[in-house]
Amino acid sequence: MSEAPAQALARLVGETLFAHDVASNDTMGMVLLACEPGRAVMRMVVKELHLNGHQICHGGFIFTLADSTFAFACNSHNKNAVAAGCSIDFLKPGKLGDVLTCEGIEQTLNGRHGIYDMKVTNQSGEVIAMFRGKSAQIPGTVIPE
Amino acid sequence: MSEAPAQALARLVGETLFAHDVASNDTMGMVLLACEPGRAVMRMVVKELHLNGHQICHGGFIFTLADSTFAFACNSHNKNAVAAGCSIDFLKPGKLGDVLTCEGIEQTLNGRHGIYDMKVTNQSGEVIAMFRGKSAQIPGTVIPE
Amino acid sequence: MSEAPAQALARLVGETLFAHDVASNDTMGMVLLACEPGRAVMRMVVKELHLNGHQICHGGFIFTLADSTFAFACNSHNKNAVAAGCSIDFLKPGKLGDVLTCEGIEQTLNGRHGIYDMKVTNQSGEVIAMFRGKSAQIPGTVIPE
Amino acid sequence: MSEAPAQALARLVGETLFAHDVASNDTMGMVLLACEPGRAVMRMVVKELHLNGHQICHGGFIFTLADSTFAFACNSHNKNAVAAGCSIDFLKPGKLGDVLTCEGIEQTLNGRHGIYDMKVTNQSGEVIAMFRGKSAQIPGTVIPE
Numbered sequence A, B, C, D: 001m002s003e004a005p006a007q008a009l010a011r012l013v014g015e016t017l018f019a020h021d022v023a024s025n026d027t028m029g030m031v032l033l034a035c036e037p038g039r040a041v042m043r044m045v046v047k048e049l050h051l052n053g054h055q056i057c058h059g060g061f062i063f064t065l066a067d068s069t070f071a072f073a074c075n076s077h078n079k080n081a082v083a084a085g086c087s088i089d090f091l092k093p094g095k096l097g098d099v100l101t102c103e104g105i106e107q108t109l110n111g112r113h114g115i116y117d118m119k120v121t122n123q124s125g126e127v128i129a130m131f132r133g134k135s136a137q138i139p140g141t142v143i144p145e
Helices: A003-019 A022-027 A059-075 B003-019 B022-027 B059-075 C003-019 C022-027 C059-075 D003-019 D022-027 D059-075
Strands: A031-036 A039-045 A081-090 A099-110 A113-121 A127-137 B031-036 B039-045 B081-090 B099-110 B113-121 B127-137 C031-036 C039-045 C081-090 C099-110 C113-121 C127-137 D031-036 D039-045 D081-090 D099-110 D113-121 D127-137
Touching: A003 A022, A003 A031, A003 A059, A022 A059, A031 A059, A039 A059, A059 A081, A059 A099, A059 A113, A059 A127, A059 B059, A059 B081, A081 B059, A099 A127, A099 D127, A127 D099, B003 B022, B003 B031, B003 B059, B022 B059, B031 B059, B039 B059, B059 B081, B059 B099, B059 B113, B059 B127, B099 C127, B127 C099, C003 C022, C003 C031, C003 C059, C022 C059, C031 C059, C039 C059, C059 C081, C059 C099, C059 C113, C059 C127, C059 D059, C059 D081, C081 D059, D003 D022, D003 D031, D003 D059, D022 D059, D031 D059, D039 D059, D059 D081, D059 D099, D059 D113, D059 D127
Parallel strands: none
Antiparallel strands: A031 A039, A039 A099, A081 A127, A081 B081, A099 A113, A113 A127, B031 B039, B039 B099, B081 B127, B099 B113, B113 B127, C031 C039, C039 C099, C081 C127, C081 D081, C099 C113, C113 C127, D031 D039, D039 D099, D081 D127, D099 D113, D113 D127
16 A cells, blocks of 8 residues: 555544544543554543552553554554553653653564554653553454455 | 461551552452462453453453552562563453453562562453563552551 | 373473474583473573673573473474563573573463463572463474374 | 763673673674664574574574673673563574574663663564563673773
């Protein structure tokens, strides 16, 4: 597919998936900033609902932000893809009011299997977490071809 | 510490942490079933709020269940501990109404660093996900010594 | 397959694979102590050839010991299986003359995909490293069925 | 430190470490192509000694190539650093005669802890494996300051 149609398709895939994603959208309060071929950007503001017993953002929700970004990036080619495994390293805590931005980039896509790297930063540009996800494509498309 | 006091302390630590954990408790709807020295068990029922764009439980929330269980297990000695890094493998999807149980067990605790394994199963005993977490103890205790 | 034939098959698979494994056998000097269904045990003595620039066992060779053990455990059912991904945590260094033993155990085998945990200990029983591997079965058998 | 001295120091650190690294040098046959601040490149040709029971390069030795590259990259600032944990994904097998090149790059260095990404490619530019390592600085320097 040439550049412009691939971009338009990725954007449509992103909007479609996000519209039905109660978890990312309603529950977590994420915003989808970009969905391009092999790349996505999402944002989430840390609110009271995200805080754990140490009164910092639950690491699971930082993971969830990265995992959603991963999902958009690896589905951006309009071939259904699921996460097979992920790893995350936590570098700094997320605090109440922090604006967390996650950028996800495709590192390799080899047949059905891809590797994607997500980086979560705060409003000061500090790296909060780094996440690597492995995807597996499954039959079907996100939107009808 | 002898067996019985260590058990009682772990339980108190668990109850204290959980009482202040908005994320696990209010937002995700988890229940803490056990907190013992180096071990914890938590449960979460998959509800509408957990569903992603594929209408299955968001992988990030399965991670969050495991990450919370990890936190209780690695704080159970009443020494503050945080997650340094985690990895997860997703084996089966969590579906609406599924009852997910996560058991977390300390594999090794070597100075300040520990390794913990979490296993998430559904109501049929099928393994949904396996999670490994590395913890680092930091100064301070969960409850005053 | 009933217990005894499965044990005998796993042992035969292990011996067959090991006989052709120049890397584990000749280059690294490993010994295969056990190959059972879903389990294997290997041993390696740290020699001069294993030392890195810090004069301790190269972490890559500790990984290699675990990776070989993983291979025997995940091929033990006589269905060809390969490593898809692995992670390792290094807990203590391996020193010249240390006798490193690695036990690998199948945690789950779900269709073609399995998860195996390897633990490397030294002659004092101290944990040197923990390794988790994900396997994928591919067509074919190790020895003719 | 300004650019040129940092480059010269990294190069000297690399040469010093490599000269004493029996494992990478003599046993595995690696070559150090570059050691710069936060970056290293190594090469290894797959020989008979690297082959496992499937007659392909032992995954442990692909890991070892990446782990050595990681070591040079994370010691390049002349502060002693060790690997705390690593993960690898195997994408394609390494075959007899393949020329494997590994490039390692520092992604983040936050206090004592760093994250480095290594990519192993073959002579056709195909990605063989991707490796992520977490380092921890320990007291001391590689060469006297």
